[in-house]
Each structure stands twice: as structure tokens, then as C-alpha cells.
Amino acid sequence: MSQAPSGANSCTSNDTHINQAQTKYPIDLFRGWPNPALLPVDALAKSAATVLSSPSIYESGLQYGPDEGYGPLREHIASWLGSFYRDELESEKRRRNPITAERLCVTGGASQNLACVLQVFTDSAYTRNIWMVAPTYYLACRIFHDAGFMGRLRGVPEDEEGIDLDVLERGLQEAEDKAASEGNTKPVYTLPRPWSKIYKHVIYLTPTFANPSMKVASLRRREGLVQLARRFDALIISDDVYDFLQWPSDPNATDIKDTACVPRLVDVDGYLDGGPIDEWGNAMSNGSFSKLIGPGMRVGWAEGTEKFAYGLSQAGSSRSGGAPSQLSSTFVDQLLPSGILQRHIKQELIPAYRARYNRIISAINDHLLPLGFKLPAGNQPISGGYFIWLDLPLSLTGDLLAQRALADEMLMIGSGTMFQVQDDCSENHQRFERSIRLCFAYERFEVLYEGVERLGNVARRMLTER
Numbered sequence: 001m002s003q004a005p006s007g008a009n010s011c012t013s014n015d016t017h018i019n020q021a022q023t024k025y026p027i028d029l030f031r032g033w034p035n036p037a038l039l040p041v042d043a044l045a046k047s048a049a050t051v052l053s054s055p056s057i058y059e060s061g062l063q064y065g066p067d068e069g070y071g072p073l074r075e076h077i078a079s080w081l082g083s084f085y086r087d088e089l090e091s092e093k094r095r096r097n098p099i100t101a102e103r104l105c106v107t108g109g110a111s112q113n114l115a116c117v118l119q120v121f122t123d124s125a126y127t128r129n130i131w132m133v134a135p136t137y138y139l140a141c142r143i144f145h146d147a148g149f150m151g152r153l154r155g156v157p158e159d160e161e162g163i164d165l166d167v168l169e170r171g172l173q174e175a176e177d178k179a180a181s182e183g184n185t186k187p188v189y190t191l192p193r194p195w196s197k198i199y200k201h202v203i204y205l206t207p208t209f210a211n212p213s214m215k216v217a218s219l220r221r222r223e224g225l226v227q228l229a230r231r232f233d234a235l236i237i238s239d240d241v242y243d244f245l246q247w248p249s250d251p252n253a254t255d256i257k258d259t260a261c262v263p264r265l266v267d268v269d270g271y272l273d274g275g276p277i278d279e280w281g282n283a284m285s286n287g288s289f290s291k292l293i294g295p296g297m298r299v300g301w302a303e304g305t306e307k308f309a310y311g312l313s314q315a316g317s318s319r320s321g322g323a324p325s326q327l328s329s330t331f332v333d334q335l336l337p338s339g340i341l342q343r344h345i346k347q348e349l350i351p352a353y354r355a356r357y358n359r360i361i362s363a364i365n366d367h368l369l370p371l372g373f374k375l376p377a378g379n380q381p382i383s384g385g386y387f388i389w390l391d392l393p394l395s396l397t398g399d400l401l402a403q404r405a406l407a408d409e410m411l412m413i414g415s416g417t418m419f420q421v422q423d424d425c426s427e428n429h430q431r432f433e434r435s436i437r438l439c440f441a442y443e444r445f446e447v448l449y450e451g452v453e454r455l456g457n458v459a460r461r462m463l464t465e466r
């Protein structure tokens with residue numbers, strides 16, 4: 001059984017709380033995984049059987065793969081993305097900038113690929129900072145630390161339109177002034193090679209249905225961000241892992257969009273002011289099948305300019321072992337041209353996540369908003385992804401609420417402090433002490449409402465104890 005937290009401040013009487021909790025079953029609104037019932041096992045069983053009984057497929061699947069990934073999958077991802085990210089208004093621009101296999105690499109998922117991008121395109125001395133929209137996907141921090149950027153992560157706040165460009169611009173300029181005064185003018189550890197360039201800055205964000213805030217950055221903000229990235233030689237790494245999971249926020253709405261609600265940053269870089277300023281570009285899209293098929297597939301894709309995609313495929317580990325997840329790539333590939341994945345998203349995932357979202361929102365309306373909780377992304381017309389971010393009433397903190405929820409109610413939630421940019425010692429550092437994250441994707445649908453009700457009970461007790 002999960003242990004109740006033992007911190008001195010966590011509760012007035014641990015024994016009482018543990019006893020209360022022991023009478024309940026656990027409810028997990030923390031874990032950011034798909035519910036097991038949403039994994040497309042039957043489709044995967046058929047894919048695997050087809051692959052493993054077809055020598056022409058399994059011989060490729062079981063050997064080292066090409067550096068850039070399994071060819072048929074790259075082709076099929078290109079046409080699938082092309083139809084989802086097509087934008088009628090922008091079709092002219094899209095025609096000039098079609099999504100082709102040459103712009104894509106198959107990856108081992110967004111996390112693995114983030115590490116590869118840093119290996120090829122950054123130098124831990126010359127690349128000044130990693131700018132992260134805060135609150136951030138917390139597990140990315142360690143990937144940046146592993147790449148040598150410990151102490152150089154910087155949080156940038158977001159508002160309802162997305163990243164605060166003024167704060168970012170000031171930070172970028174200060175970092176440039178500092179680099180000039182220190183004579184930081186060329187890479188030290190990762191010299192540029194014919195297949196790579198070294199960027200001065202990295203900007204990391206999840207602009208659509210962010211983890212944890214669920215916010216969607218506006219087109220205007222995306223364009224401003226690309227302009228800044230071009231001016232300061234920054235690479236935008238955009239985790240676009242939730243884009244396909246979208247639905248109207250209005251539970252009664254019937255018009256479900258089957259194209260993306262806003263262009264990706266890589267698309268904006270593709271058209272803005274005539275296209276990328278050089279052959280490398282300033283934005284890449286980090287896509288993943290983790291939330292669409294299952295995280296254990298370890299398959300994703302990266303998109304950038306052709307030159308960028310080729311450079312990424314030349315990461316030492318891909319040169320040596322071939323693109324990651326070669327066998328899984330052949331399984332995933334069976335699902336795309338047949339339309340099986342597209343149908344799974346449209347007919348299974350979106351209705352299920354939409355129902356889960358509506359359920360948890362109705363519980364929030366009933367049990368949390370009356371206590372003074374706030375929903376910062378509450379007015380977005382389109383919702384999506386896995387998470388809901390809540391600001392707490394003034395006298396509560398996320399850490400204590402999460403501890404008490406576990407101890408009293410056997411309820412797991414994410415305290416806001418987990419999503420701060422780690423080691424950011426700048427003046428913009430935000431700790432998110434008065435926020436929490438709830439995940440509606442993992443727990444059984446039947447207990448989502450009760451989970452929020454339990455949270456309301458514990459919050460009410462904490463508010464009256466004061």
C-alpha cells in the first residue's frame with residue numbers, strides 16, 4: 001500500500017489520517033499514462049502477426065534499421081500529418097511546404113529524441129541556456145541536465161496566449177550580453193559538423209494542450225516566438241505529443257474538428273516571412289505515439305527541415321544502431337495506411353478522453369470551484385491532452401494538499417512544485433506552490449468524480465482547520 005507522507009507539517013494526527021485512508025481504495029489522478037482499456041491491443045496483435053509472418057517486413061524489422069528510421073513508416077507518417085495539419089486557409093503555404101518523409105526521422109519517442117537533439121545540435125558551453133515555458137513537463141529537466149545544462153535552465157512564464165515573449169526576449173538579450181562579455185563565441189565540446197549546426201539557445205515547450213497547464217498557445221504568439229528564435233539563433237523544441245487528442249470544451253458541442261486547432265511551430269517556421277532563414281530552420285516538432293498507441297511502443301517522430309532531419313539521423317547512437325525502435329516501427333506502420341490508428345483516435349480515444357474530461361470538470365465545478373479553486377485554462381474553446389491545472393485557494397499549498405490527499409483519502413495528485421523549472425535561479429523563477437495537476441487519462445472513468453470529491457473533502461478540512 002502507498003505510504004502516507006510523514007512530514008511534520010503534513011497533518012495534525014498521522015494515525016487518524018492513515019486509518020481514514022485505509023478504509024478507501026486508492027485513486028490515482030497523478031499518473032500521466034493512458035488507461036489500460038484504451039490500449040489498442042487487438043489491432044497491435046494483428047499488426048505483430050502480419051509483421052512476424054511476412055519475411056519482407058520482419059527481415060527489415062529485426063535487423064538494424066536505416067539511420068532516419070523505417071522508410072514505409074516515414075512515408076505514412078508524412079501523409080497522416082499532412083492531412084491532420086492541413087489548414088484550409090494556409091493551403092497555399094502548405095503546398096509550398098509539404099510534409100515529406102525527408103523532413104522526418106523515426107524516434108524512440110519524444111524523451112529519447114530530446115536527448116538526441118541535444119547531442120547533435122547543442123554544445124553545453126556555447127549553447128547559453130535552455131528556456132522552458134513554466135510550468136513545464138517536469139521529466140524534461142533531467143534530460144537537459146544530462147546534456148550538460150545543469151544550472152542553466154530558465155523558466156519563462158505563460159499567460160492565456162502562451163509564452164511571455166517580453167520576458168523571453170529580455171532573457172535572451174541578457175544571455176547574449178553575458179556571452180559577449182565572457183568571449184563565448186564558438187562551440188567547445190561539440191564542434192559543428194557537415195550534418196549539424198550548434199544553436200546558441202534552446203526553447204522548450206508543449207504549445208498545444210500543455211503538460212501540465214493544458215494551455216494552447218495562440219498563432220500570434222507562435223509567430224512572435226519563431227521571430228525571436230530566428231533573431232537569437234535559438235532552436236525551438238516543441239513537444240507536440242497531445243495535438244491529436246482534442247475536443248470542444250463545451251460538452252454539448254457536436255462539431256468535432258479533425259484537423260489541428262492551430263499550426264505547429266515547425267509549420268510557422270515553414271511559412272513565416274517566406275520560410276526558414278537557413279537550411280536548418282529554428283523549430284522542430286517532437287511527436288510521439290505514446291499517447292495514441294501506448295508508451296511502451298517507444299516510437300515517435302521528429303520533423304524539421306530536411307537538413308535538420310538528416311542531421312538528427314546522424315546522431316552517433318543512430319549511426320551505430322540504426323534509428324531506435326525498428327521492430328516497433330514496423331508494427332506501428334501497419335496501423336497507418338489501413339486507417340486503423342486514425343479510427344482508433346477518432347472513435348475510441350477522443351470520445352473516451354472527452355467523456356473523462358467532462359466528468360472531471362463537472363466534479364471540479366461541484367466540489368472545488370466553490371472552495372475557491374481556479375481553472376486557468378477554463379475559457380479555451382478547445383480542450384485536449386491529459387491534464388487539468390488548478391490554482392488553489394489562498395491559504396492552501398499544493399505540497400500539503402497532495403500529502404493530505406494521500407494520507408487522508410488515498411488520492412494521488414501532482415503538486416504544482418513538481419512542475420517548476422528545476423535549478424532555475426533567475427528572478428523569473430516560479431515555484432507553483434499554489435497549484436496542482438490532475439490527470440484524467442489514467443484512472444478508471446467510474447472513480448474520476450469520486451477522486452475530485454475526495455480532494456474537495458480534504459481541502460475543505462484543511463481550510464477549516466486554519
Ligand SMILES: Cc1ncc(COP(=O)(O)O)c(C=O)c1O
Pocket residue numbers: 032108109110111112137206211239241287288289290295300
Ligand atoms: C510534454 C511531454 N513530452 C514528452 C513526454 C514523453 O513522451 P514519450 O513517451 O514519447 O517519451 C510526455 C509524457 O507524459 C509529455 O507529457
